[in-house]
Amino acid sequence: MAGQGRLQGIFTPNMVPLDERGNIHEAELRRYVDWLIDRGVHGLYPNGSTSEFTRFTPEERRRIVQIMVDQTAGRVPILAGAAEANVRETLDACEYYHGLGVRAVAIVAPYYYKLSPDNVYAYFQEIGRNTPVDVTLYNIPMFASPIDVPTIQRLSEECERIVAIKDSSGDLAQMIRMIEAVRPNRPEFSFLTGWDAVLMPMLLIGCDGGTNASSGVVPEVTRKLYDLTMGGRLDEARRVQAWLIRLFDPALYSADFPEGFRVAVQLRGFRMGTGRQPLSERHRAILGELEKTLAALLAEQELTDQPSPLPTAQLDARHVSRIVEGVLAELQQRGVTLS
Amino acid sequence: MAGQGRLQGIFTPNMVPLDERGNIHEAELRRYVDWLIDRGVHGLYPNGSTSEFTRFTPEERRRIVQIMVDQTAGRVPILAGAAEANVRETLDACEYYHGLGVRAVAIVAPYYYKLSPDNVYAYFQEIGRNTPVDVTLYNIPMFASPIDVPTIQRLSEECERIVAIKDSSGDLAQMIRMIEAVRPNRPEFSFLTGWDAVLMPMLLIGCDGGTNASSGVVPEVTRKLYDLTMGGRLDEARRVQAWLIRLFDPALYSADFPEGFRVAVQLRGFRMGTGRQPLSERHRAILGELEKTLAALLAEQELTDQPSPLPTAQLDARHVSRIVEGVLAELQQRGVTLS
Amino acid sequence: MAGQGRLQGIFTPNMVPLDERGNIHEAELRRYVDWLIDRGVHGLYPNGSTSEFTRFTPEERRRIVQIMVDQTAGRVPILAGAAEANVRETLDACEYYHGLGVRAVAIVAPYYYKLSPDNVYAYFQEIGRNTPVDVTLYNIPMFASPIDVPTIQRLSEECERIVAIKDSSGDLAQMIRMIEAVRPNRPEFSFLTGWDAVLMPMLLIGCDGGTNASSGVVPEVTRKLYDLTMGGRLDEARRVQAWLIRLFDPALYSADFPEGFRVAVQLRGFRMGTGRQPLSERHRAILGELEKTLAALLAEQELTDQPSPLPTAQLDARHVSRIVEGVLAELQQRGVTLS
């Protein structure tokens, strides 16, 4: 599916449900993928910051994308986070995700060490020259080395495989500068915002879409905000944007990111499990309070889902198939005929 | 003129021309005021950050407003910066500006010391309770103690005399939060942005106007951006906003603020004089380069003004009067009779 | 007294007592000056940050220094804060303080606007060339434009009148760099630290003294720490330094600076009055708690002073004189003869 059209619309940076032992809960992840697609998100974005990519092993990151590609089955494009320990490992991941058929990868600038813009450029240039799959630059200055406008411009001019930027700074002026610097030469280059609180104005100044954590919680609302804004219904869009901030702010600021979003997704009926970062008592209390706040907000919009499914519903799909097949086989052995 | 209607549109934070001895150049200031009004700004804003209020003495700040009120003669409303050393001095300034007939004052949160939000609240509450004139809160977190959303909300609820906020953070999400927090209770409260680079999206999410340094340089353009955006002509507005950033960025970032704007205003034909902050050789060289950049940008928009006026035009009005009186006296002594 | 010897030892940045109307409480200020000198501080430092210089008018700042010079009467040197709105006003203040006989002035880098190092240089160069009195550079990057090492080096080489730096960053490495950059050419240049929490290690790496807020509260202790450290009694010094942090931290961090120090000085028996920055209820509660903490700490060191003096003791000296003279006059009128 690679190479087709511009990245547009809402790409959900989905969290990963974990089972009781802290492992990837495949069945719940598959169920979550279906639910998101059903509610209208334009694409999925595994291994982003909301997805806690740094807390999984390299093998787990691949497994997550594999499951999601399989479950999505081409219904929506996938943008796979591919940042690994160094350029070589990152390019290996690009190869792998390319083989899986993702639409593009997203690669955050190096983190931990704070790099100068010229070395951020050198890093992405090396990747841009060798990747077999389209690359989205991922700028998130609060967590990683910033990617500045001259760097984006230069990379966009030199590397055809670099096709988009996902910016989580929330800085409107910076986005205008990026668009002005890149679009004249690369009209198909895509600009995505990762800052839900300004999705509407970002779209109005020229962004193509967003990779928004809130779309993992209220995909209906984030999608609606996108549609209203792109359709020029600004008065309605303003109201939806304001409501989205009312959800986004407590989910983001009251607890260490992305714990608040885990609670929020859980409220939509998914068993997310316990995160891998141990939480203090204080934080657990905060999340308990947050749950009430978020539940009330969701109720306002009549987004109250049925309670989390029964344990049986959480079995791995293939596991269930095997059980069903076993039962059928036994029935047949006992001479029962099924139409 | 106080108390009439909501603050709306573009209020220019005008720089103050200085004469050869570094004093306020009254005649040139008056000429600048006329020029700005002629080019369509909705109001004037003396003693703001662009106006270098901290570099004048308390007496000079009063003199500046006095001159401008006199010259404006009611054609546009004046928003006068009134921050002084402490609450008592600030309230005295409010009284004085009220007496002059300004539409409102703007008061920056205390600076130098960084105050907690609750003490920022206490400061403005004291002012809000005692001011005879409408007050605009002035939030500029890069220079002064920040005024957070709960503080703005509380002040707006408790102090009728506080009628607006001017926010120079450029943070769209914060502006949405402010509007959501205040407008339900105070529908006439006004929201102004001081960050030119995002004027268009700020207006689109609900701002009432701006106090923009660029409007002191290209009042025609800032006004046009306001009109296009408010009129829903977004494609055109985007182009003007992008051009304004091309002007704003070098004026703001290439030299210490607000030196770049002094150069820019000079290019429109005003003798701004030498600023009070001594400049290094390096900075003077930077400003020389900047002048070329800005001149080219202005030429693009055919904003090339006639050369700076002749010296005679710059004489202080009272000085001119004295010269005229001297000539008349001498003529009389020589026996010339004037009707 | 100007021009004599190197600035050395502990200079107290004293707070200014205010009377019931919020004016300078001259008698209490005089009493405080005496008390500080009696307890061993090497010098006094009016119009510093602890002294809330920005909250006084230009006239009040002069009055404060005048009172203190008069009261000190040459017992200890005075370092007078002389920063005003611009270079011209600052130089006027230098002239004035020079006329009063201060040992030197201290001038903070320009604040509100954040200046580039080269313009900070230009500012101090202009002052250094025109000042009649010795100048101490004042670096306090948390409140004002920072003065970097190359700037200090250049100014020390070019301006003989610049004789010292007072650094409130608390950065030891930066202090070592300053000393290395300046001392070879200016062996008499003085280095003072404004960060009480590291006074001991600062002295050990080569500082000449400190301008420490804590010396306004516990002059005995700050002086003792200085003496122990300079005398090489490091084990004892470590204990005193650790205790001083226990005092400094709550005084500094629990309330907006310098409110905690006002409470602390009050505990030593001075009527400091209510500060000019209005305080919120929350802050008043915080200060109530802080008072208990500080009182306990002072009691630990047996620094419990007699209660604040009776109201009569707080009368202005001239006021008292006038009362006394009035009484005498009346007695004389009644025929009482006094020897």
Add this chain to the structure above:
Amino acid sequence: MAGQGRLQGIFTPNMVPLDERGNIHEAELRRYVDWLIDRGVHGLYPNGSTSEFTRFTPEERRRIVQIMVDQTAGRVPILAGAAEANVRETLDACEYYHGLGVRAVAIVAPYYYKLSPDNVYAYFQEIGRNTPVDVTLYNIPMFASPIDVPTIQRLSEECERIVAIKDSSGDLAQMIRMIEAVRPNRPEFSFLTGWDAVLMPMLLIGCDGGTNASSGVVPEVTRKLYDLTMGGRLDEARRVQAWLIRLFDPALYSADFPEGFRVAVQLRGFRMGTGRQPLSERHRAILGELEKTLAALLAEQELTDQPSPLPTAQLDARHVSRIVEGVLAELQQRGVTLS
């Protein structure tokens, strides 16, 4: 060797030489380890920030420690960086390094996401309760979530296995606070500073040693500074500390960390190879200039080493064994008898 005595002295956070394909250059690493031990460092610290731990895979990090433990052969204690993607992986690494016989592990607070202090506590508590090997907390606020004083105090009181803190903030006051908070209850707890520019004052206020990048370049000098300071020869120590800053500053600040240190180690005669982070042309030019600066500095101290060894010296030990065995086999085949 685990569990013996307090961590004291200089632990070198050594860089890892890479071969032409960018893999760990085992032979050169072994040679470097010997060289460091010969020059007097008290311990070695693989997988720290200077060691670029984030740029290696989990498997490589284990291999590095394995090689170093093997080569050190008990001559000095090893403090092994053990931070992995999450608590489970980190504890697995602790087990592994414990099995290798390291003295302790060092674990940086979670990075990328910025955690609240209470969750930093929860993270280390989980590790402290389950680790089989002594743990050093690693505080480096410029790269990772900060570990504050109350957190350190609580962990030191609750987890016996947590035996030290390595602090790279360079903040003297904070170090005094840590020592005051921990030492009364845990007199054997160790305090190490990772900020070379203040090693001397840190030792004077009570630190036990340092983990200093400069000790990987000039182990003789860092060791000498330690000895002079601990021996109370402060005048000499001040001079060495000042020189060390002259080396540390350009190595740290002129290029992205830790590229400057790679150049510096290379100047001591080690083939460090090309780092894994691609460098821009600009950065390569900077490093060329830096090399000259550092070479001149080293020459000042007569630290000019012989040129980098011949390729044969860089062969992998096992490779050498295989060559030797091959020669022996051939000799035997030719009838040569060896005793």
